[in-house]
Amino acid sequence: MYKAFFGLNDNPFSIAPNPHYLFLSDRHREALAHLTYGLGETGGFVLLTGEVGTGKTTVSRCLLQQLPDNTDTAFILNPSLTEQELLATLCDELKISYGDNPSLKQLTDLLSQYLLKNHEAGRNTVLIIDEAQHLRPEVLEQLRLLTNLETDTKKLLQVILIGQPELQQLLKRQELRQLAQRITARYHLLPLSEQELGLYVQHRLQVAGRHEPLFTAKAIKALHKATGGIPRLSNLICERALMAAYAQSKVPVDHKMVQTAAAEVLGEEPETARNWWSMVAGVGFVIAFGAVFYALQSGDKSAAEPATVQPVAASSQPVVTEPVSTEAANTELAGNGTAQSNSLGQRQLQRALEQSGNIDTAFAALLGLWNRTPYQDMSPCQAATLQGLACFQQQGNSASILRLNYPAVVYLHSGSTEAFGTLISRDGEELLLQLGEQQFWVSRDWFERHFSGVFEILWQPDQDASQPIGPHSSQPQLQWLENSLAMVDKVPARLVNGYDSQLEQRLKTFQRQHGLQADGIAGSQTLTQLGLYLSQSGPRLSSGEQF
Incomplete structure (x- = not known):
């Protein structure tokens, strides 16, 4: 409805987990690093918790994309199951056949045989359970017993539990203390900061085709205040705010639109400026009346006169003049002159800013x-x-x-x-x-x-690096990518004959560092970031500082 108006080619704030809109903040990257570490050589249980809508599923999907090719995964989205139902669902996910009405022992035996065969074939098996706070204690204990199957160096089944903060309380129960001791890594995912939320919103707009700002800084601040930095809730409010802006034919989206959208989404009554000012005026009137009354009662005529408000000096002043020498600052005269010069410069700066x-x-x-x-x-x-x-x-x-x-x-x-x-x-x-x-x-x-x-x-972009670079690209393109990443990392470049794992990992690391989708494909956004670092053309803020 509003895509053409805003110059978009897609809906940027859909709450569906579209991998094209994947945005990894520093917190999400840290969570991903903890999960990856937990699935290392030893295995066991890995725990990821966070409030509703903070991006736990996003992190898990990103983890799935980064798992080695020799990994079989089972994903359970509805954990409100009995022990037998959970094992049957796990068999279904791993494509393990079983007869009608199997017993708990039969399902356990089938899973054990599968895990052993996978290990002998050099394959790993990972079970991911979302909404794990709904698991019953007896089901969790059954999972622990299933992970007892192990070699001298690793567990044959690795389990990732993803859930809300209630999951942490569940695992503190006395009967689950053995499972809690087997958690090799845990991370609690916090909401986005105000700065991260601004980057998140702009990232989704860019993926949808708009590269110019659409939300003002005050709108982002209002969005963070309304949502607490929760991405899913932010998507709902941004979607509603865009609809309002489209209806009013107004760009950019300001804080008032966001506040109204938040009130509609959250079902709250927005605070009006009129009510706020009425309250301030009322309080001010009471204070003023009290002061005058006190002055008349005390007979102090001067107390009833209006007070003169003195300006308060800022704690940190902008540097708008040439630096003052230490010798000049040692004398009172020079100090007064510097203060006057700084004050004049600050007024000029403020006037120019306005x-x-x-x-x-x-x-x-x-x-x-x-x-x-x-x-x-x-x-x-x-x-x-x-x-x-x-x-x-x-x-x-x-x-x-x-x-x-x-x-x-x-x-x-x-x-x-x-x-x-x-x-x-x-x-x-x-x-x-x-x-x-x-x-x-x-x-x-x-x-x-x-x-x-x-x-x-x-x-000034490099016209020779305009096509995406991936596993099927030519050797000159792959060598260019290797050379470029080596220059960014300030390490010697290798001679590459193909798209090997080292080049792929280096590319994914670069993508993660810049909030890009770590898919191992140097697409337009990745090439733009590389080009910005490597370009030798044009002016710079500081000479001699390239990266």
Whole structure:
């Protein structure tokens, strides 16, 4: 319904577990690492818990994609079973035949024979149970008995239990203490932080075909406040907010739309600004009346006079002037002069920030750094494309920009005002920021406090690396991929004759580090990230810092 309006080719916020939309935050990667470790040489039970909608199933599906080819997996989604039903379901998943009305012993024997044959054939067997908090204690004990089958070095059946926090309490029961001692790895998955949620939303939009920001920074903040960082709930609210924006023909989606959508999804009554201000006004009136009454009663005429509000100095001031020498700071006169200069510079910076509401002005400065010019009646990215450049939009923090080391158009905020600037250069912890026609050296701390998390850069892509690279690619393409990953890792490149396991693992590691789907295929997003690191063309924030 609204795809064409927003420039989307798919629904980005469906709650179906589509692997194309896989987003691994740092927490999800850590959870995946714990599961992978738990399924190591020794095996046993692995535990993954988390609140509803935090992405436990997403992590498990990602784990399934990374399991070796010599692994047979059984996935049980409905664990509300008896011991016999669970073993029968496990046999069905592993395609083990059994007769009518088999006994518990017959099912156990069949599974034991299967596990032994698999081990002799060099294959592993993994059982994954979702919603495991619904397992009965006697069923868990039956699973423990099944895992008793082992060699001198490993268990023949490895079990992953995925469930809500209640599963942790279940495993603390006295009759399950033997199973609890066999858990080789456990991880509790927490919701996304506000920054991670912004990256999550932008990632899904990019996969759906839109690379420009669609939600404001305040909208992301409101979304995190409403959902607590739970991805599934965020999808529902984002979907409803997009429908509202489409109905109003409004872009971008602001915090008011998100708040209204959250109220509809969660079934809560939204708080109105009018009620809030009424409450503040009422409290203020009571306080003012009390102060005047006290003044009249005490006979202190001056107490009834209105008080003068003194400005409070900020605890951390932006660096907007040249650094002050230590010698000058030692004298009172020089100190006063520095304070006045800093104060003047701060007012100029604040005024420039409030007047920098035009993103085209910020892009014009960025295009100028590339010796390119904006075109009339054309978006900045369209103009850049016609002049041999490409736009790349991402969400993150100052570290994300400095790691790429490109000048960038940055989305800023000053209170409720949205602003746009151009990050031009870097000198240690000081950043050169252009706002309109003025340039200011600001501290990294100041920048973080005013940065919304969205930035866009221009770069010159390598036309020779435009096709996806995978197991069936040609040897020159595979060698290019090996060389590129080696340059990023700053290690010597190998001579490769094919798509071997080492190249695949190095590629997957790079993909995980950049929040990409670790599928071992260097598609458009992976190639873009590689190209950004490897490109030698164009300006940089800091000379001599490539990665």
